[in-house]
Every structure is written in C-alpha cells, then in structure tokens.
Amino acid sequence: MTKYLAYFRGKMQTLLQYREAAISGALVQIFFGLLRIYLLKAFYASSSLVPPIPFEHAVVYVWLVEGTLRLAPYAPDGEIVQQIRSGQVAYEWIKPLDLYHAWLSRSLASKIAPTLLRFFPVILISSMFFGFRAPDSFLAGLSWLISLSAAVLLSAVITNLLNITLLWTISGEGISQLLTASSYLLSGQMIPLAIFPDTIRDIFRFLPFSGIIDLPNRFYLGELSWQQLPIALAFQFAWIVFFWIVGQGVLRAGIRRIVIQGG
Amino acid sequence: MLSMGQLLVTGIEFLVVLALFYRFDSLLTWSLAEVALFYGFIHMVFAFSDAFSRGFDLMPLMIRTGELDRMMLRPVPVFMQLAGKELTLRRLGRLVQGMLVGIWAWNELNISYSIETIGLFFWAASSAFLLFQAIVILQATLCFWTTESIELGNLFTYGGVEAVQFPITIYPTSIQRFFLFVIPLAGVSYFPLVYLMGKANFFGIPVWIAFLTPLAGWFFWAFSLLVFHLGMKHYASTGS
Numbered sequence: 001m002t003k004y005l006a007y008f009r010g011k012m013q014t015l016l017q018y019r020e021a022a023i024s025g026a027l028v029q030i031f032f033g034l035l036r037i038y039l040l041k042a043f044y045a046s047s048s049l050v051p052p053i054p055f056e057h058a059v060v061y062v063w064l065v066e067g068t069l070r071l072a073p074y075a076p077d078g079e080i081v082q083q084i085r086s087g088q089v090a091y092e093w094i095k096p097l098d099l100y101h102a103w104l105s106r107s108l109a110s111k112i113a114p115t116l117l118r119f120f121p122v123i124l125i126s127s128m129f130f131g132f133r134a135p136d137s138f139l140a141g142l143s144w145l146i147s148l149s150a151a152v153l154l155s156a157v158i159t160n161l162l163n164i165t166l167l168w169t170i171s172g173e174g175i176s177q178l179l180t181a182s183s184y185l186l187s188g189q190m191i192p193l194a195i196f197p198d199t200i201r202d203i204f205r206f207l208p209f210s211g212i213i214d215l216p217n218r219f220y221l222g223e224l225s226w227q228q229l230p231i232a233l234a235f236q237f238a239w240i241v242f243f244w245i246v247g248q249g250v251l252r253a254g255i256r257r258i259v260i261q262g263g
Numbered sequence: 264m265l266s267m268g269q270l271l272v273t274g275i276e277f278l279v280v281l282a283l284f285y286r287f288d289s290l291l292t293w294s295l296a297e298v299a300l301f302y303g304f305i306h307m308v309f310a311f312s313d314a315f316s317r318g319f320d321l322m323p324l325m326i327r328t329g330e331l332d333r334m335m336l337r338p339v340p341v342f343m344q345l346a347g348k349e350l351t352l353r354r355l356g357r358l359v360q361g362m363l364v365g366i367w368a369w370n371e372l373n374i375s376y377s378i379e380t381i382g383l384f385f386w387a388a389s390s391a392f393l394l395f396q397a398i399v400i401l402q403a404t405l406c407f408w409t410t411e412s413i414e415l416g417n418l419f420t421y422g423g424v425e426a427v428q429f430p431i432t433i434y435p436t437s438i439q440r441f442f443l444f445v446i447p448l449a450g451v452s453y454f455p456l457v458y459l460m461g462k463a464n465f466f467g468i469p470v471w472i473a474f475l476t477p478l479a480g481w482f483f484w485a486f487s488l489l490v491f492h493l494g495m496k497h498y499a500s501t502g503s
Contacts, residue, residue: 028418035426035434039283042433047287181271190279195286
C-alpha cells in the first residue's frame with residue numbers, strides 16, 4: 001500500500017507546483033463560465049416555457065462545473081505516454097508492483113491536484129461577483145462532498161483505462177479527444193443535463209459520466225436529497241467496479257502482446 | 264482518428280445548441296437557423312486559420328534551439344515560413360462540421376447566391392481568418408521578450424470562437440465592446456452575417472456598415488505584423 005501511496009504523493013507534489021498556471025487557468029475558466037451563463041440567461045429570458053431548473057440553479061451549476069473542470073477524464077498521463085513511446089515502460093514491469101494500481105495512484109493524483117488548485121479561485125471569485133451560492137443545506141453540502149469523492153475515483157478509473165489503451169494507440173490523441181467530447185457532453189459540463197430533452201437526459205444520467213459532474217452537483221443544489229445518497233453511491237461504485245475490472249483485463253491483454261525491442 | 268475525434272468534439276457543441284433551442288424555442292430575437300449561421304461561419308474560418316497559425320506556437324521552441332536564426336537566412340519572410348510550418352489536417356473535423364452547419368443555415372434562411380452575398384461572405388471570412396492569425400502572431404511575438412509562451416492568446420482565439428458563435432447581442436455591453444473594439448471579432452462576423460440575414464443590426468448603425476467592418480480584421484493583422492517586425496529587430500539569438 002505504501003508503494004502506491006508514494007506514487008500518489010510523487011505525482012501530487014509534481015502537479016501542485018503549477019500554481020501560476022492554475023491561477024491563469026482559473027481566470028480563463030471564469031471567462032468561459034461567464035459566457036455560458038450569459039448564453040443561458042438569454043435563453044431563459046426569451047422563453048415562455050417552464051424551464052427544467054431555475055436560472056439561479058443553472059448559474060451555481062455552471063460555477064461548480066468550472067471549479068471541478070479538471071476532474072473529468074480528458075487526457076492520458078503525459079509521463080506514461082512518454083514511457084510507452086520510449087519503451088521505458090518495460091522497466092515499470094520489472095518493479096515489484098501491480099502496474100494497474102501504480103498507474104491508478106497517479107491517475108488519482110492527476111485528478112485531485114489540478115482540481116484543488118483551480119476550485120478555490122474559481123469559487124471565491126464567482127461567489128463574490130457572479131452569483132455562486134452556498135449549498136442548499138448542511139446535509140446537501142455533505143452529500144455533495146461524499147459523492148464528489150466517489151466521482152474522483154470514477155474519473156480516475158476511466159482515465160486509467162485511457163492510459164492502458166496507449167499500449168495499442170501509442171499517441172492516444174484520437175481516443176482522448178473522443179473521450180473528452182463524450183465526457184463534455186455526457187457529464188453535464190457543457191450545460192446541465194436537465195436541459196436536454198427528457199428521454200435523452202435519462203439516458204445520459206444512466207451512463208458513467210453523469211456520476212462525475214451532474215450527480216454531485218444535484219446534491220449541492222438540493223435537487224437530490226441526502227436520503228438518495230446511498231442509491232447515488234451504488235450507481236457510482238457500480239461503474240467504478242466495472243472500469244476497475246475492465247481496466248485490469250485490458251492491461252493484462254496488452255502486456256501479453258507487447259514486444260520489447262532491445263536497445 | 265484525430266479528425267473524427269475533432270468532428271465529434273465540435274459536433275457535440277452544436278448538439279448543445281440544438282438541445283437549448285428544444286428547451287427554450289428562441290434565443291432573444293434569434294432563430295435556430297440564424298444562430299447556426301454565426302456558429303458555422305466562425306468554426307469554419309477558425310479551422311482554416313488555425314491550420315495556418317500553429318507554426319507560430321513553435322516560436323518559443325525555435326528561439327531556444329536557434330532554429331529561428333536559420334529561418335532568417337532564407338529569402339522568404341519569416342512570418343510566411345512560420346505560417347506554413349505546421350500545416351496539418353487536424354482541424355478537418357471542425358472545418359467539416361462548420362461547413363455542414365453553415366450550408367444548412369444558408370439554405371434554411373433562403374439567402375440568395377449572388378455576387379453580393381457570396382462576395383460579402385468571402386470578404387468577411389478572409390478578414391476573420393487574418394484576425395485569428397493575428398492573435399496568434401501577437402502571442403508568438405511576446406516570445407521575443409519572454410522566450411516563454413503565454414497562454415493568453417488561447418483565451419482570445421478559443422474564447423473568441425466560443426463567444427461569437429452566438430450573436431453578440433446576447434452579451435452585456437462590456438463584452439460586446441470588447442469584441443467590437445479590442446478584438447474586433449464582431450466586425451468580421453456579426454455585422455456581415457446580420458446583413459446576409461437581412462436583419463437590422465440592433466446597434467442603430469446603417470446595415471451597409473457590414474461591408475466596412477471586416478476591414479478591422481485586416482488592420483489588426485497589419486498591426487500584428489508590424490509588432491512582429493519590431494520583435495524581430497529586438498531579437499538577439501540565444502546562441503546555441
């Protein structure tokens with residue numbers, strides 16, 4: 001266990017160095033968040049139909065999305081890309097650790113560190129100037145934190161599966177773009193899932209990506225009550241276990257076919 | 264694979280527009296087809312411009328490695344060499360979906376195919392192309408002083424696309440002014456397209472202004488080249 005913790009800590013410490021980049025990143029995200037809010041505001045103002053969620057909720061939802069943007073699975077681990085390209089990955093197999101969990105520790109760190117760095121500036125500025133609000137109630141906030149923790153794990157197992165597919169694709173750029181696109185749409189990062197047509201919304205909410213952004217956000221807003229937390233966690237953990245098993249299976253298959261060139 | 268991914272990534276943005284129109288009917292005074300014209304135009308042009316701009320992103324690398332010195336010896340302007348350096352098809356997906364959406368909108372809005380409309384379209388497209396390239400050139404020019412790349416340019420290119428893929432009347436005046444006078448994206452996109460739709464431009468300005476506003480893109484580009492040349496004069500090789 002301590003070995004994996006060391007992997008986690010190493011990656012965390014590396015990533016937490018990028019503070020200036022995180023600040024400018026947070027500013028960029030505030031700009032994009034504002035554009036999104038003005039767009040929604042214009043749509044809300046021009047419709048006589050009853051909106052699926054109140055505008056104030058949509059605003060808070062957008063800021064939660066911007067604050068936790070880096071939580072979503074979107075790109076493979078840069079170092080693992082390098083290792084696979086250069087063949088250094090062979091040395092990783094010699095080490096007395098389970099490669100899947102070593103990589104998973106890194107994936108976890110790569111989700112947590114950038115999110116921590118960006119969350120606070122985005123939330124601070126948006127709550128001062130742009131309509132971000134405290135959670136619906138204390139229990140809503142607590143449920144949000146708990147389901148957000150599960151979301152981190154879910155995102156990490158998906159990211160790790162992306163890392164593993166690099167054994168086939170080498171660059172991973174195509175797949176990571178597809179993944180980015182799906183997670184953008186399906187997690188609720190572009191617009192709250194509630195805005196999609198009802199049947200499409202229900203399908204999206206059944207897919208794993210909704211467990212990363214949409215689900216925690218709905219606890220925060222009080223759209224889901226804390227009594228529903230066990231069901232939500234069961235949903236998230238069902239997908240976590242699914243990707244955990246698939247990831248290990250794919251890794252095993254990948255290792256079997258790999259040929260290491262001497263050099 | 265990469266282009267397919269691109270097509271999906273940017274195609275998904277349009278799905279969101281569709282979802283919003285499904286839920287809310289209209290966007291202030293704008294219909295789906297009108298928004299689609301703004302959307303298709305800017306994505307199409309940005310894809311084109313991006314293909315001829317990525318080379319400028321390599322500036323910090325080329326300054327560090329001394330590659331830039333070699334470029335200066337060749338009898339072709341450096342900025343042209345840079346523009347053609349990373350000519351990739353990576354943005355094909357964005358280009359295709361922008362075109363599909365744009366052509367659909369053009370027909371849906373019953374815009375005629377005359378010399379006037381097609382001419383105005385290409386006039387606006389050319390200056391939008393140059394405007395996007397100018398932003399990247401300005402960003403690259405900063406490297407002469409900092410030798411590090413600044414991410415600010417991406418905010419103006421990607422942020423600009425994000426903003427003007429919708430009519431700018433939906434934004435508060437501060438953002439409108441920014442895209443009118445600082446980064447004049449409204450001049451190259453909003454006014455010409457509104458003219459093509461045969462709509463008033465909501466700023467109380469005569470509609471024929473649409474033929475003049477694209478000049479802003481050309482001026483901006485000329486300005487960026489001027490700054491680039493100043494940077495070249497200032498440049499002293501890192502001597503590697």
